[in-house]
Amino acid sequence: MSATIRCLIIEDEPLAQNVLKKYIEDLPSLELVAVCSDALEAQGIVQSKNIQLLFLDINLPKLSGINFLKTLPQPPAVIFTTAYPEFAVQGFELDAIDYLLKPFSFERFLKAVNKASAKTGREANTAEERNTDNFIFLKADKKVYKIDLEDILYAEATGDYVKVVAKDGQYTANITLKKLMEELPAHGFIRVHKSYIISASKIKFFEGNYVKVGTTDIPIGAAYREELFARLK
Numbered sequence: 001m002s003a004t005i006r007c008l009i010i011e012d013e014p015l016a017q018n019v020l021k022k023y024i025e026d027l028p029s030l031e032l033v034a035v036c037s038d039a040l041e042a043q044g045i046v047q048s049k050n051i052q053l054l055f056l057d058i059n060l061p062k063l064s065g066i067n068f069l070k071t072l073p074q075p076p077a078v079i080f081t082t083a084y085p086e087f088a089v090q091g092f093e094l095d096a097i098d099y100l101l102k103p104f105s106f107e108r109f110l111k112a113v114n115k116a117s118a119k120t121g122r123e124a125n126t127a128e129e130r131n132t133d134n135f136i137f138l139k140a141d142k143k144v145y146k147i148d149l150e151d152i153l154y155a156e157a158t159g160d161y162v163k164v165v166a167k168d169g170q171y172t173a174n175i176t177l178k179k180l181m182e183e184l185p186a187h188g189f190i191r192v193h194k195s196y197i198i199s200a201s202k203i204k205f206f207e208g209n210y211v212k213v214g215t216t217d218i219p220i221g222a223a224y225r226e227e228l229f230a231r232l233k
Helices: 014-025 039-048 065-071 085-093 106-130 177-183 222-232
Strands: 005-010 030-036 053-057 077-082 098-101 135-140 143-148 152-158 161-166 169-173 189-193 196-199 203-207 210-213 216-219
Touching (some): 005 014, 005 039, 014 030, 014 106, 039 065, 039 222, 065 077, 098 106, 143 161, 152 177, 161 177, 177 189, 177 196, 189 216, 189 222, 196 210, 196 216
Parallel strands (some): 005 030, 053 077, 077 098
Antiparallel strands (some): 161 169, 189 196, 203 210
């Protein structure tokens, strides 16, 4: 893989955190985005920072790693880390990439990362193939619409549906916002809120915690603000 894998450590033991950080630093293919001591702290980061790989402890305070993973509608790749081998079967039932039993060696860690790299690489290649077109197909109102990317202003999540607002009208599709984001080219569209994706080319101006897209004020979520302005720089 040419691109790095954006990863997140969710681990409450400082010693285990340090081991994982050291191992990740030794691999140029990995980019450590953050370290969290509990799953609730990690929730917003997973959603807003385009995390591709979780190093997830199972025995966590407040919410176990397994129960946390079950709350994610479209989770990234996961490598479980734990001192309890009895959880292995349950972990693999959740399609975990691998299961590292503490204490684990660098060689064992590398084997798990190589599995994740293969999976993430396949998904990235598929997304790249999808995003070479200048349009998407969207199923709405029992029809399949072809929508030019340059016509899209923004998309808004409303319950179990996503409303895509384009120059020629609105389309309400039974799709998640995350899934739609995967269908759109990353260079042209930005997630600015848990409920909104906007077209970068349709931005008129920013004011406070809002961005003007067309004639609509779109809120900027606190968890997305830093990455939004980093992208625009």
